[in-house]
Amino acid sequence: MTAFLSIRNLSISLQNGERILRSVNMDLARGDVRGLVGESGAGKSMIGKAILGILPRALKIDEGEILFQGKNLLNLNPRELRKEIGANAALIPQDPLTALNPSHRIGRQITNRLIDILGWSKSDAVKRTYDLLDEVRIPDPKRVINSFPHELSGGMRQRILIASAFAAEPKLIIADEPTTALDVTVQKQIVSLIGEMQSRHGTTLLFVTHDLGVVSKVCQSLSVLFLGKVIEDTSVSLFFDNPSHPYSRALLTATPKYTDPNSDLIPVSEKILNSVKEEVLRLDREWSNGR
Amino acid sequence: MPILKRLFIRILSIAVTLIGVSIIVFVVIRVVPGNPISMMLPPGATDDDILRLKILYGFDKSIIEQFFIWISGVLSGDFGTSISLRQPVLSLVLGRLPATLELSLLALLIACILGGTLSLLGTRLRETKIEGIIDGINGMAMSIPDFLWGLIFILLFGVMWPIFHISGRISPFLDIDYSTQFYLVESIVRFDLKVFADLLAHMLMPAVALSIPLAAIISQLLKQSLKETMHLDYVTLSRTKGYSENHVILREALPNAVLPTMTLVGVQFTFLIGGTVIIERLFSYEGLGNMAIDAVINRDLPLIQGIVILFALIFTLVNLLVDLTYTLLNPKLRNG
Ligand SMILES: Nc1ncnc2c1ncn2[C@@H]1O[C@H](COP(=O)(O)OP(=O)(O)OP(=O)(O)O)[C@@H](O)[C@H]1O
Ligand SMILES: [Mg+2]
Numbered sequence: 001m002t003a004f005l006s007i008r009n010l011s012i013s014l015q016n017g018e019r020i021l022r023s024v025n026m027d028l029a030r031g032d033v034r035g036l037v038g039e040s041g042a043g044k045s046m047i048g049k050a051i052l053g054i055l056p057r058a059l060k061i062d063e064g065e066i067l068f069q070g071k072n073l074l075n076l077n078p079r080e081l082r083k084e085i086g087a088n089a090a091l092i093p094q095d096p097l098t099a100l101n102p103s104h105r106i107g108r109q110i111t112n113r114l115i116d117i118l119g120w121s122k123s124d125a126v127k128r129t130y131d132l133l134d135e136v137r138i139p140d141p142k143r144v145i146n147s148f149p150h151e152l153s154g155g156m157r158q159r160i161l162i163a164s165a166f167a168a169e170p171k172l173i174i175a176d177e178p179t180t181a182l183d184v185t186v187q188k189q190i191v192s193l194i195g196e197m198q199s200r201h202g203t204t205l206l207f208v209t210h211d212l213g214v215v216s217k218v219c220q221s222l223s224v225l226f227l228g229k230v231i232e233d234t235s236v237s238l239f240f241d242n243p244s245h246p247y248s249r250a251l252l253t254a255t256p257k258y259t260d261p262n263s264d265l266i267p268v269s270e271k272i273l274n275s276v277k278e279e280v281l282r283l284d285r286e287w288s289n290g291r
Numbered sequence: 292m293p294i295l296k297r298l299f300i301r302i303l304s305i306a307v308t309l310i311g312v313s314i315i316v317f318v319v320i321r322v323v324p325g326n327p328i329s330m331m332l333p334p335g336a337t338d339d340d341i342l343r344l345k346i347l348y349g350f351d352k353s354i355i356e357q358f359f360i361w362i363s364g365v366l367s368g369d370f371g372t373s374i375s376l377r378q379p380v381l382s383l384v385l386g387r388l389p390a391t392l393e394l395s396l397l398a399l400l401i402a403c404i405l406g407g408t409l410s411l412l413g414t415r416l417r418e419t420k421i422e423g424i425i426d427g428i429n430g431m432a433m434s435i436p437d438f439l440w441g442l443i444f445i446l447l448f449g450v451m452w453p454i455f456h457i458s459g460r461i462s463p464f465l466d467i468d469y470s471t472q473f474y475l476v477e478s479i480v481r482f483d484l485k486v487f488a489d490l491l492a493h494m495l496m497p498a499v500a501l502s503i504p505l506a507a508i509i510s511q512l513l514k515q516s517l518k519e520t521m522h523l524d525y526v527t528l529s530r531t532k533g534y535s536e537n538h539v540i541l542r543e544a545l546p547n548a549v550l551p552t553m554t555l556v557g558v559q560f561t562f563l564i565g566g567t568v569i570i571e572r573l574f575s576y577e578g579l580g581n582m583a584i585d586a587v588i589n590r591d592l593p594l595i596q597g598i599v600i601l602f603a604l605i606f607t608l609v610n611l612l613v614d615l616t617y618t619l620l621n622p623k624l625r626n627g
Contacts (some may be wrong), residue, residue: 054533057418079535086533099524103546103622113532148622161528 003027003067004204005172010064011287012046012228013056019284020059021048022229028221030171033198033205035215035236037251038225044208045094047225048174051206052091053081068172088115090165092194093174096157096182100149107145110164118168134162135200136193136205155186159193166197173198176208191217210253215266216240223246249277294618301614305607312603313365313596317358322594326350327374327590348374361596370600371593375586380597384579388601389472390460391571391578395564397475398501402563403556405502406509413510414517414540425510431506437566441500441573448496456493458575465489497574504565509556516548523547550621557613561606565587 005028012021021043028034036044049055050067053073066073068088071205073081089271093099100109110132111125120128126145133141136159158178165173175194179187195218198205215222215236222239224232224247232239232248243249250268318620328344345351364371370380413425451455461467461474467486469477475494478487520526521544529543568580575581579598586594 054527054530082530082533082535085531089531091528091531093524093528095524099528101525101543101547102527116538117533150623168330 004030004069005206006065006067007047008065008067009052010047010050010066011062012043012050012059013062014058015060020228021050022227022280023287024064024225024228024230024284026223026230026233028172028204028206030201031204032221033195033207035219035221035222036206036208036225037210037212037215037222039210042225043228044225045176046228048091048176048206050207050218051091051174052085053078053173086113087168088170089172089174090168090170092158092161092165092173092178094177094180096154096161100157101159102149104148105145106131106147106149106152106160109149110145110160110167113164113168129163133160134168135166135197136160136163138163154182155190158182158186158190161195162190162194166201166203169201170203172204172206174206174208177210178211179211179214194218224251224274229280229283231276246272297618298615300506301611305611307606309600309603313362313600314358315360316596316599318354319535320590320595321354321357325590327592330590331374339415343517361593364598370597373586373591373594375589375591375594380593383594384583384597384601386472387577387579389474389533390576391564391567391580393475394494394498394571394576394578395560395567398498398563399505399560401498402502402505402509405506406513409506409510410513411518411540411545413535414512414521414544416587417518417521424515429507429511432503433511436506437501437504437563438569438573440503440569441497443576444500445573446498447487454492457496458493460490460493460577461486462489462493465518493574493576497570497576501563501566501570504566505556505559508559509552511554512552513548516552517544520548550617553617554613561609561614564602564609 005026007024007026010021010024011019013019024043026034026036026047036047046055046059050061051068051073055061061074064074068084071084076084079123100106104233106174107126107129110129111120114120114128115122115126129145130141133144138144138156138159144152144156144160146262152160162178167173178194179190182190191214192277194205194207197203198218207214209215219236221235222232223230224245226247232243232244232245239248239250243252247268250272254268314473327348328341328350329396329548331344332340342351349357352360361371368381370384372378373380373383376383409425409429413422416425444455445457448454456462465486467474467483469481471477474486475490477483517540521540523544526539528541530538534543568583569576569577570576571580572584580603583595583598583602586598
């Protein structure tokens with residue numbers, strides 16, 4: 001059986017040949033919540049962008065496939081891809097302060113996909129917006145709908161973006177570090193809100209984060225990315241009990257407990273980092289020899 | 292409330308600017324060599340004749356006295372009498388104003404259309420060869436001044452292929468009987484196609500010549516601004532919603548990219564208005580600029596003063612207008 005979303009052997013590099021993703025494999029079953037962790041620059045966002053068809057122009061796909069409901073997204077032309085993604089997937093972005101258009105009112109930014117892309121009537125879209133704002137617990141929805149983004153707080157804006165992501169009942173949502181830009185106090189609320197919305201709607205969710213505490217809270221499975229390579233692909237319970245890769249083990253001890261954000265960060269040791277780097281470089285040589 | 296306060300401050304600063312300009316112009320044109328009286332009289336006029344004329348026009352008094360006589364006239368709406376044309380300055384200047392306004396606004400419109408189209412095209416085709424070509428055209432357009440474009444057009448479309456009229460504002464045989472001096476606007480309102488076409492055949496070359504450098508600036512600024520905007524998260528997010536590249540550029544990026552461009556375009560537009568002086572001369576277009584050059588040649592001091600004040604007023608009003616539009620269009624300022 002093919003998975004709902006299946007990334008096969010995906011390699012992406014810059015024009016100058018520098019590799020960004022290294023033969024990435026990843027499977028998500030329908031309704032699965034998968035965490036995607038790794039340090040900054042590991043390529044987490046690039047995986048999400050590749051799925052959604054919004055890779056920066058400087059990057060090229062060397063090989064691989066992204067099977068979404070059995071269809072390889074990389075074989076679609078831009079128009080077909082837009083249609084597929086617009087109707088079936090959504091993104092919860094990292095920075096709610098920059099992800100809303102400052103010139104447009106909030107209401108329009110939630111309804112536009114429903115009306116322009118999916119052909120809903122305006123009244124249906126507006127009604128849906130009220131329901132969604134209620135779901136993400138935004139008080140005074142009427143005022144919010146008529147507001148401009150700068151009139152709302154960061155937490156409010158992220159709630160709007162969550163509502164907007166769930167608006168068209170997409171089958172897949174990619175949340176790219178949806179709480180990093182927020183206050184610590186707001187972070188927890190947003191994480192549980194996303195978890196709650198996911199289980200209510202049964203959406204398949206790829207949750208990018210570097211917070212293992214978040215993973216333990218909302219995810220069932222987990223991929224650990226290092227230098228664009230998946231070095232651990234396992235279920236969350238197995239990972240926390242018995243991580244197989246030395247880097248994962250180091251990551252676990254390095255992560256402050258979710259309940260105690262003030263505990264000291266123990267950095268991953270140089271030795272482990274170097275050994276993983278060597279491993280990756282060796283694989284790179286094999287990869288380029290094979291081509 | 293903040294908008295009103297802003298407006299008040301701006302109007303105050305306009306008044307200060309105008310007073311400053313009046314003083315400077317008044318003094319400068321009296322200090323430079325050449326005097327209006329000797330221009331008026333035939334050679335061989337006696338000292339007596341000269342003195343009588345000086346007294347008639349008040350040039351026998353000190354500069355300070357002259358200034359206060361003039362400014363008190365201005366404040367009561369009397370800008371004096373033109374020495375060379377022997378008519379009230381105010382009615383002369385207001386009679387020419389519509390011609391210059393129509394020419395500059397037409398040029399601005401053309402500049403926005405040309406510049407806007409080029410920048411959108413450049414953004415749509417960014418990182419392709421065509422973007423490079425567009426940048427090249429831009430650079431060339433910017434480095435050739437408006438009057439040179441005027442000369443080129445006269446040679447090409449006035450002499451080699453005489454498509455357009457090379458001088459005047461309207462063909463004399465048309466002998467129109469309009470109620471305002473805004474011929475172009477009035478011909479549109481009256482749906483008078485014959486006059487409209489004739490006006491355009493006169494105005495198009497000078498207007499395009501004026502517009503090209505501004506179009507290039509608009510195109511460059513707007514493209515730069517669009518380019519930066521296209522990288523922002525809300526643009527990316529709208530892509531994931533299924534919107535096409537064209538929609539993303541026009542509806543998501545453009546409204547935000549236009550704002551920062553606008554203030555600069557406002558400043559550049561005042562340069563364009565300044566450019567009308569030479570362009571109007573080149574095309575013998577009966578506007579303020581052309582009149583200004585005649586006034587300077589004739590040392591017609593009251594007329595020069597009147598024209599300069601009017602130009603200064605237009606410049607400051609344009610800046611005020613840009614500022615207000617910016618405030619109105621920017622949601623952050625509008626509500627803040
Ligand atoms: N537009 C771009 N052009 C070239 N390289 C890029 C571009 N965007 C990202 N990269 C590179 O791709 C790599 C992966 O970036 P990515 O944004 O996926 O990291 P990330 O894991 O999401 O990190 P973070 O936690 O900081 O968001 C990085 O090394 C980065 O330098
Ligand atoms: Mg990222």
